[in-house]
Amino acid sequence: MTKCLHEKEHELAAKNALSNMPSDEETERVAALFKCISEPCRLKILFALRHGELCVLHIVEAVGGTQSAVSHQLRILKAHGAVKARREGQNIVYSIADEHVVAVLSLACEHLHCKL
């Protein structure tokens, strides 16, 4: 593997890229955030929660699938700080944890020209 022939023109960009790369730890954190919201089931849960908090059964109704599967995904969303939960009697009520989450979703939808 030898040097790129156009090194001169791209030297600056290449140097900049090399010296400004985020650490592996930072990269992993950002990647984990995106991965967390990149599964259709989890994404549906977030979409369902846009209009307000919901208990698990209502989330199951909205997104489909089994209670167990939804519960597993809720756990992952919560572990990554995308949703928060509080108990209310027999129910656990979930809601979106952070306005940044809503903003990222909106931006992605805008990018894809979705009507959300």
Add this chain to the structure above:
Amino acid sequence: MTKCLHEKEHELAAKNALSNMPSDEETERVAALFKCISEPCRLKILFALRHGELCVLHIVEAVGGTQSAVSHQLRILKAHGAVKARREGQNIVYSIADEHVVAVLSLACEHLHCKL
């Protein structure tokens, strides 16, 4: 599986959630976009390209890993519209395809308090 006991309080939110769920097709598209940028290797490539276009060898230098692995990931990024490519002699020069991609990255970094 019976109804949630707090149906009355959450009825509105539940109805809203049900009637405003995006289609499966839209959900899949959004999920695919996030999944595309949720792998550390692909994310590193995007970070490397923030400062300007780079040929493949320079990308390999910046993100590490083998040429083959990087090339495979570039293919996926390109297929999802995250990067674009043009030939320049022997080299293929890659760059970020869309300002929305940069915006999503910045928002995620801001959310995680990364210094990017």
Add this chain to the structure above:
DNA sequence: TCAATATATGAATAACTGTTCATATATTAC
């Protein structure tokens, strides 16, 4: 045309992850 460089790609393997099933925990009502 031949050699060298740059990039892409098909196949195989290994690691990861979402779902399912069964079961456990927690709360409320009786």
Add this chain to the structure above:
DNA sequence: GTAATATATGAACAGTTATTCATATATTGA
């Protein structure tokens, strides 16, 4: 305490995917 409801979770399985290896394609220069 017991029954019923709501939610969570461990283990196993299945599907997905990133990497590696070997090789193919494309461009340039001689």
